[in-house]
Amino acid sequence: MILSTFGIGYGISKLFMGALADKANTKYFLALGLYLSAIFNAGLAFTHNFYVIMGLMLLMASVQSMGAPACQREISLWFSKKNRGTAYAIWSSAHNAGAFLCVMTVELGAYLFNGSLSAIFLTASVVSAVIATIMLLINSERPETEGLPDVGTWSNDVELTDSGENAIADKTDLSIVQxxxxxxxxxxIVWAVALTSMAIYLIRYGVMSWIPSYLPTKGFSPNFAKWLVGIFEIAAVPGVIITGMLSDKLKGQRALVCLFCLVGLSIALLIYFMSSNKTLITVDLFFMGSLIYAPATLIGLMINEAVPNFAVGVSTGFIGFFQYVLGEVGATALIGSLIEKFGWGANAVVIFIALGLVLILTIYLVMHERRILKEEERLNQMS
Incomplete structure (x- = not known):
C-alpha cells in the first residue's frame, strides 16, 4: 500500500508540477523540491505510525515530482536536437545509478548503524540537502541567463513539433490550461507516446519489483535475488547512454532505436520467464536492464520533442501520470493480485500483452518520426 501510495502521489503530482515547471525558474524549483524531499524523508525516521508514513510518502512523492520536469525543461533549453539524445540519456541514467546506490546505501547504513532504519533515512536526507545546495550554486536555467544565445540561434537548425510548429520557442502568452x-x-502523438511509456513502465516494474519474490521460485537465494535488482539497474547505465548517442547519430530517430531495443527485449523476456538456468537468467537480467530503460528513456525525450519548449514540463507531467499511476501501480497492485490468484504465469501474460502494445505503438511512432525529420531536413536546406 505504501509503495502504491508513492506511485499514485508521484504520478498525479507530476502532472501539476510539470505545468508549474514551465512557468517557474527551474534552478530554484529543482532545489526546492530536493530540500522538501529531505525534510519529509527525515520525518520517516521518527515515526512508526502507518498513517503518518502514508502521509509523508504522499508529500514526498509530490515534491519529488518537481525534479524530472525541471531537468527535462533545462535539457531542452540547453541542448539542440542533434545532441539532445546523448545529454538526455546521461541525465536519465542517473535513475539507474541512483537505484543501485540506494541498495548499497541501505546495506552500508544497516551495517554502520546496527540496522537502524532511522539512521538510513536521515543519511538520505543529508545527501538530498547537499545536492540541493550544489544545484543552487552551479545550476543555470537557460543559456540567456549566462549571456549566451538561445539553443536555436546557436545550432542554426530548424526543430519542429509533431504539428509542424517551431519546437524551440520557450515562451508563450497562453495560460497553463490553454x-x-x-x-x-x-x-x-503525445497520447501515443504516453500510452507507449505506460506499457514500458508496466514491463519495467513488472520485472524489477518482483525479482526478489520471483527468482527464489527458480532456486535463487533471497539475498542474491535482492542484489540482482541493483545489477538490473546499474547494468542499464552504459546501454542507455549508448542508445541515446545512437539516436543522435541517426539524426533524432528515437522511435527507431526503441524498436531495435524492443526486438531484443522480446527475446530477453522469453529467456527470463522460460529458462531455469541461474547463470543464463543472471546474464539475461544484465542485458534486460538496458533493453527496458533505453526505450523508456528515449520515449521520455520523444514526448518533449513533440511539443514546443514552453510545454516540455507539462508534457513530462502528463507522461508521468501514465507511467506511475497506471504503469507502476498496475505492475505492483494489479500484477500482485493476479499472481496471488493465478500464480507467476499471470505476471508473464501481463508483461507480454504490454510488450505487444508497445511494439504496435512504436511502429506507428517510427513512421511519424520519419515524416517530421524529412520536413526538418527540407527546411534546413532552404535556410
Missing part, C-alpha cells in the same frame, strides 16, 4: 489543452490533450 497550453495543456492545445499541446497535450489535442496532440495525438
Amino acid at each position: 497550453v495543456f489543452v492545445k499541446y497535450i490533450l489535442m496532440n495525438k
